[in-house]
Amino acid sequence: MSIRLPPLEALRYFEAAARHLSFTLAADELCVSQSAVSQKVIKLEDRLGYKLFERHSRQLVLTEQGATLFPVIHASLIEIRDSLNKIESNGQMRKLTVYCMPSFASSWLLPRLHDFHTRYPHIDLNLVAELAEPNFHNEIVDIGICHGIGDQPTMEQQLLFWDYVYPVASPALLEQCPLTTLQELNTTVLIHDSLPQAKLSTSWQRWLVERGIRNIDCGSGYRFNQADFIVRAAIDGRGVALGRHVLVAHEVQQGRLIPLFGDVEKDDGVYVVCLKKLIHRPQVETFMHWLKEQAHTFESEMAIDKIVFPKEVAEIRS
Missing domain, CATH: 1.10.10.10 (Winged helix-like DNA-binding domain superfamily/Winged helix DNA-binding domain)
Structure with a gap:
């Protein structure tokens, strides 16, 4: 028994x-x-x-x-x-959690993720799109796509590409109100970021002051707390927006937005980041390699000098 x-x-x-x-x-x-x-x-x-x-x-x-x-x-x-x-x-080898800002997710990453799923169907990708950056040290997030995180010895940072800021407006708005000089911004509506100190935000007031323009009314216009709302409002002809190249490049390429004044400002770099101790995990290595491929293609197809302004007329401010 x-x-x-x-x-x-x-x-x-x-x-x-x-x-x-x-x-x-x-x-x-x-x-x-x-x-x-x-x-x-x-x-x-x-x-x-x-x-x-x-x-x-x-x-x-x-x-x-x-x-x-x-x-x-x-x-x-x-x-x-x-x-x-x-x-x-x-x-764990199947799971991968990736963080990025909501506007970056909707405008840049999501349109490219179908390629990742097609090439690597064995990896279950979970995308976390939030305004606040996560605490990478709790390992809930494996990889982040950020506009830099500062010097942290436990973190690996690899530059994907540099970002740029420049004014954009829709063709329909420019038909009604041609804008050839900065002073003419007083004749139209400005679209503002309501969180000017947040990452990926822009500030009309700062942008104009840096160019010595102080008589433009920055107190009126539309305000939105997310960059993709700002881009949508500009496409719909609601006013002139300060666009981030990484978020508006496709719209510029398609002709839905027109860059203005021949003025481009170089901004932060866009980085892929992760804990150094995670970098050799197969799914982390795979995603980072794929992401750098996508970044290289983006830079090749949508470089500033190709789709925004010809090199000879563009003024790029560092």
């Missing part, structure tokens, strides 16, 4: 105590009290009907039955642990 197997937890406590020959050291390893280990082993002995240890004042000694049972339990727990780790590792 076969006996019912004892609870796995009881076997864990016995294995730790037998390996250390100490209830105290086993308790430290299991993060419980010494009495908890002792009581769990006593209950296991009662269930089995024989002693597993001879208890001396300062030493534990395995009984004959305990010595027979220990190597079997020890090997079995290792096999169980290794199997669980393998399953977990295989699951």
Whole structure:
């Protein structure tokens, strides 16, 4: 007649105590009290009907039955642990969590993700698009696409491309109100970022002051708290916006937005970032390689001098 197997937890406590020959050291390893280990082993002995240890004042000694049972339990727990780790590792190899700003996600990344899923269907990509950057150190996010995160020794940063800022308006608005000089901005509506200090934001006031223009009314116009809303309003002819190249390049290429005044301002770089300890994970390496391919294609097809202004007339301010 076969006996019912004892609870796995009881076997864990016995294995730790037998390996250390100490209830105290086993308790430290299991993060419980010494009495908890002792009581769990006593209950296991009662269930089995024989002693597993001879208890001396300062030493534990395995009984004959305990010595027979220990190597079997020890090997079995290792096999169980290794199997669980393998399953977990295989699951992690499929999962990849990527962070970026919502406007970058909708305007730049999402249109390209179909290519990634087609080429790497074995990777389950989870996109986190939020205004606030995550804490990469909690490892909830594997990779971030950011406009720089500063000098952090635990982080790997690789430049994808430089971003630029320049004024844009729709062809329909320019038909009604041709704009050839900065002073003529007083004759139209400005579209503002309502969070001018946030990343990926723009500021008409700062942009004009840097160009020595102080008589333009920056207090009126439309205000939006997300860059893709600003781009949409500009396309719809609601006013003139300060566009980020990474967000408006496709609209400029398609003719839905027209750059103005021959003035381009070089801004922050766009970086792919991750913890250095994660960089050699296969799915992380795969996504970073794919992302750099996409960035190279973007720079080749939508370079400033190709779709915004000819080199000879563009003024690019660093």
